[in-house]
Amino acid sequence: MDEMIESEKLEAMMRASKPQVSVIGVGGAGCNIVSWVKQKKGGVSGANLIAANTDATHLSIVKADRRILLGEKSTRGMGAGGYPKRGEEAARESIEQVKRDTKGSNIVYVATGLGGGTGTGASWVIANSLKNTGALMIGVVTLPFAVERFRYNSAKDGLLKLKNECDTVVVIDNNRLAKVAGDLPLKEALGVANELVGEFVKGITETITTASLINIDFADLRAIMEKRGIAAIGVGESSGEKRIASAVQTALDAQLLDIKDATKAFGVLIHVVGGEDITLDEVTQAGEMVTRSLPSKARVVWGARVDPALQGRVRVMVVLTGVECSFLTEKQGAVARLIHARS
Ligand SMILES: Nc1nc2c(ncn2[C@@H]2O[C@H](COP(=O)(O)OP(=O)(O)OP(=O)(O)O)[C@@H](O)[C@H]2O)c(=O)[nH]1
Ligand SMILES: [Mg+2]
Structure with missing residues (x-):
């Protein structure tokens, strides 16, 4: 009772x-x-x-x-x-x-x-x-x-x-x-x-x-997001032998926002999703790779989930908080030309 x-x-x-x-x-x-x-x-x-x-x-x-x-x-x-x-x-x-x-x-x-x-x-x-x-x-x-x-x-x-x-x-x-x-x-x-x-x-x-492979703590999320201004995000997905390394690299390289200096980011959130076959080792490896590429001062928060639909694949999302973006700092004409040149 x-x-x-x-x-x-x-x-x-x-x-x-x-x-x-x-x-x-x-x-x-x-x-x-x-x-x-x-x-x-x-x-x-x-x-x-x-x-x-x-x-x-x-x-x-x-x-x-x-x-x-x-x-x-x-x-x-x-x-x-x-x-x-x-x-x-x-x-x-x-x-x-x-x-x-x-x-x-x-x-x-x-x-x-x-x-x-x-x-x-x-x-x-x-x-x-x-x-x-x-x-x-x-x-x-x-x-x-x-x-x-x-x-x-x-x-x-x-x-x-x-x-x-x-x-x-x-x-x-x-x-x-x-x-x-x-x-x-x-x-x-x-x-x-x-x-x-x-x-x-x-x-x-x-x-x-919800219960995950590695949960993200709300307090940790708050710590890197509270009063931080702009954040950029990058995603990478991969399969095969070196899937984690390649997914992390893509996520770091292909930020979906033109930011001034990634190494000046205040915080970084790493989110890993994989099929039932994902291992804790792989998740740790993702965290280490990202941490190595950023200054030691950056606060790192990570979490991992299993999504059965992703069998054999891993998806990594890297969010950099507290960054500066050129869209806000550069003159509009310059940004327009920049974006135009890229597209
Ligand atoms: N992600 C996403 N972006 C969209 C979509 N449709 C439009 N956009 C982008 O969002 C911008 C705003 O468009 P809308 O959301 O349609 O505009 P709104 O806020 O409804 O404003 P009004 O229609 O003027 O009342 C566009 O200039 C596009 O860049 C969509 O379905 N998905
Ligand atoms: Mg509308």
Whole structure:
């Protein structure tokens, strides 16, 4: 009997000590990311998936745990038409619902594609209204494609504002992503972006909230993400004999954001996923490889999970926090030329 009560108590404590997580996708791209995770991956264990948009038609086809129509009065369900001011106003109008739906969260991810009206204007307003709740605020955003150069200025402005309101903003440059993915047509490249952001959020979250090969501790995540500004991410996947070394190398080499100096990163998060055949040795090797390539001061956090679907393969994700990116520091014309030259 006593034992029963003990184990019930233990379970209740475990539930209480697990962080509550909310993922809020803002605007068309943000909602597509949430929808991808919900539909293709069956959601995120321990997380509430929220889709928020000013566009009622788009919202009606999105899969999520909760959906929020932003700015019903101000935009009448018709989108923000590329104007961040409208997105901003819409978010202010609906902020109470956003607060209600994310209440009690310890980690909040705000996912968005920068460059349009809703995501660019609403995401920082949402982050601003939630940051005093004590939650760890993590923005996950994409930068516009080179063909969308006219959107750079609003994307830059939106990113600066979001950076002020979040602990960390993970930035993915769509142009780099498209290159890594092998120069796909736009629609498919967007799909790859959704998948990458989705995998990032799901992978990190579940390595905290569910029993994993090596769990990531919420406190450790906080230590490298809290008040850190910009983060870059790199991914690598491989199979065969030297799969870990090759996946780690790709993840380090192919950062999806143009950053100033990787060796100046404050923290690094290493996330390894493999099929049932992955060994602890391989995970340790990944950690050592990454640590060796960074200054000894960098704080390293790692976690590993098994995904039976990855039989024979390993996937490594390396997140560098506290970095500087040229998109924010260089003159826009220069960045446009830089990106254009690459694409
Ligand atoms: N990852 C991803 N990015 C997208 C997708 N669609 C568009 N984007 C990118 O996100 C940027 C913003 O586009 P949307 O999300 O459609 O814009 P919005 O926030 O809904 O803004 P409005 O439509 O003006 O209200 C675009 O410039 C693209 O770079 C998508 O499905 N997935
Ligand atoms: Mg839209």
